[in-house]
Amino acid sequence: MRLRYRTLIPLIIFFILKVNGQDSKSPGIISGNIQTIGQYYQEDTIINAALPEHLYGFNGFANINYQRGDFRAGIRYESYLNTLEGYPTSFSGTGIGYRYLSWNNDNVGVTIGNFYDQFGSGMIFRSYEERQLGIDNSLDGIRLTYKPINGVYLKGMVGKQRHVFMDGLVNGNGIIRAFDSELNFNELLDSANSWKFKATLGGSFVSKFNTDNNTSFFDLPKNVGASSIRLNLRYNKIRFSGEYVHKINDPYPDNQDNRFNYIYKNGEGVLLNLGYSTKGFAIDFSAKHMDNMLWRSTNINVGPTDLLIGYLPALTKQHTYNLAATLYPYATNFYGEIAYQLDVLYKIPKKSLLGGKYGTSVALNFATAYVPERNFIDDMETSRNSYSTSLFSRSDSILLQDFNVEIKRKINKKLKLSLNYFNFIFNDDAVKVANYYKMIYAQIAVLDLTYKINRHHSLRFETQAMWTNEDKGDWLFGQVEYTFSPHWYIAVLDQYNSGNEDLKKRVHYGLISAGYINGSHRFSFQYGKQRAGVFCVGGVCRAVPASNGLTFSFTSSF
């Protein structure tokens, strides 16, 4: 269904009528932001950068919000003219992609139109936007929130998910019905408010109705439900959170592996986190069991990030340095995984032997993920559960191991140093982000130096090196960035595939970028080559094709 001005106009009229009934002395507040990126493409056969026939790609959006008293309303205008290369082509055209109206009073909240929300960790329900990935699964419908007494929070919603953008919002056919409740014991019991022990208990139920798939091979469920329970505890410096989710039969077609094709096995997931933090030291341990928890509002084949109801969190660190972030980033395995992560942060005290004059921060991170132990059963002609699993029972098949350490130290008043080391074991046969489809063993070292010339001028050097005998071999990366605050910066960088076995592919990917910042406005451009890679956020990934050309971007808010 395409929703444009036809639906917006009654919303605005309704909104104006409601607002006029409010305090007429307050004109309300208008706020918003805009972000635009345009890229002029050049053909580059060396790096396989294609030249699209439209030559110029443009993605832009602007949010405009209005608030007056308890009422809020807003729209987002989006333009993809033409969609930037690598961005999902399901985003195209220009129009309104998001509109909402909401009000809150007397412990009751109402939202109509589009909204984002999340229950617990999001495994059972997460409606969110990740613009860089081209993900927007906002719910379009009605949401009610209600706080009957202190400490009790109820939330219910019914709606359809945004699927694609074609000159406007286009929803999927599936209908989502969702309910969440949360009990905050400390708020519930007045006397418990001052306790060091804090506890909340939550429960959710989400169901979908969908008839997209009319296969005659299988009797498909039209209504599929999932439920979850979660607990958060905190005592002084120790905190614990746990969540269990369960989903009933929810078969999907799978053309890759017949063992997962239209299986009727229940899905389940467990996410546990235990942490301790004090001044100068923090430790955090997470564990995850996830099996058959792909959870979409459609039961036909769609794009990997389309119409997802639940979010499958990745237990890995979100890397920011170029080689570590874009060559072998981890994408959550939809079939399931057993994963663990340990984070340790320690600040070596200043004026100590190891800490130096200003102290030294050390961050260790270890993450690993395995394929669950699956006992396949011969029932594809009967109940089609396909296999059985046990909680946290893992196989020997590793998906990922990521060990990394970061050391940050201020050498003196002018010089700051950051050293990073990464060690990856990456099963590309399962994760499939590098198109290598075998195990990859890689190590990366990063040296990041910032030299403060004076109060307004600073210079940053960054150099990275990756060593691997697999895939495309070794890489080198270097960057120099000069900042003259508060307005300007310029940077030059180069990536070089120094270890590629094919000498013709030992290519330099040079790039120059510069920007001007003035308050909340930022204008930047970059020119050069960008290699093909993968961009991931939170275990959700998008392939980025190679490109060569000139890119402009502008962001602003008011």
Add this chain to the structure above:
Amino acid sequence: MKKYFKYLLVICIFSCDKIESPLPEEYGKFDWSLYPGDPVDYNYDLVNLENNWGPNNNPKSILLEDYTGHKCTNCPSAAQIAKDLEDDSSKNVIVASVHASQDGAFQGTDNIFINNYETEAGNEYVRGSEMPGFLGNPMGTINRNDGGLTNTVWYFGSGWLNGVNNEINSAFPLNIQLQYYYFSQTNGLFIHTETSILNDLSGEYNLVIYLIRDDVVSPQKFNNGVIDTNYHHHSILSDNINGTWGTPIINGAVIKDSLIYNNFTYELPEPSIDSTYYIENLSLISYVINRDNLRVVQVIKTKLSN
């Protein structure tokens, strides 16, 4: 507000379909109880299926479904158009007369019109949601293509000739051949098909088999209330051997020269009770549809005999 939340909670909790048997009921399932002897002696090689078959020389044919009714006064003239098209050997048209209407109109029985020729499948085709646009008898489909009235599958009789001509050169991605064994002791009909893929193909395709009575003498109403009690009803759809929408045979991609084998059994009505089910008066119409758009991609007709 509390009330709304209660309603929402109730809706959520009961919004689940737990499926215990994912595979749909299999019509025409192979049933040895209809074989009068020891299955070991059965003539068809059920292990090396390809050994049972020679080359498939069946021509590309066109299925014309004539949706009719014995009290429909305009139906005989439409039936004649269908018969004429079938008799034109250059067109390879195969006719199935489907006695069906949306509300039972023209199908009723009384002292004169004793027999009801409706079938569950025929009624589903005109009443269900998958083939919308049926206006009333007589209408027909030509390979269930969407060239009919307002781009539906439904043609008036006046459009059947053009519809057939337009269909003659349509795609011919697969072919079907059929063998059967009939056992009068049990009225058991054992059916075997071989579907050969002529071009690479992808999608979801079903094989449907109609049981046809070739000629049934029974009353038919004409204009001005005239009833011909000796009317020869031609090629009446009498049952679907393997269900309304048939048996899924392709799901996904299949490559050229692939062969797909299917086996069915069916217990024919007792001919001593209803002589129109005498084996020599029966045929099978077998066709393959693209399950997404219902388009018939090939159809064959097999005359049965003892």
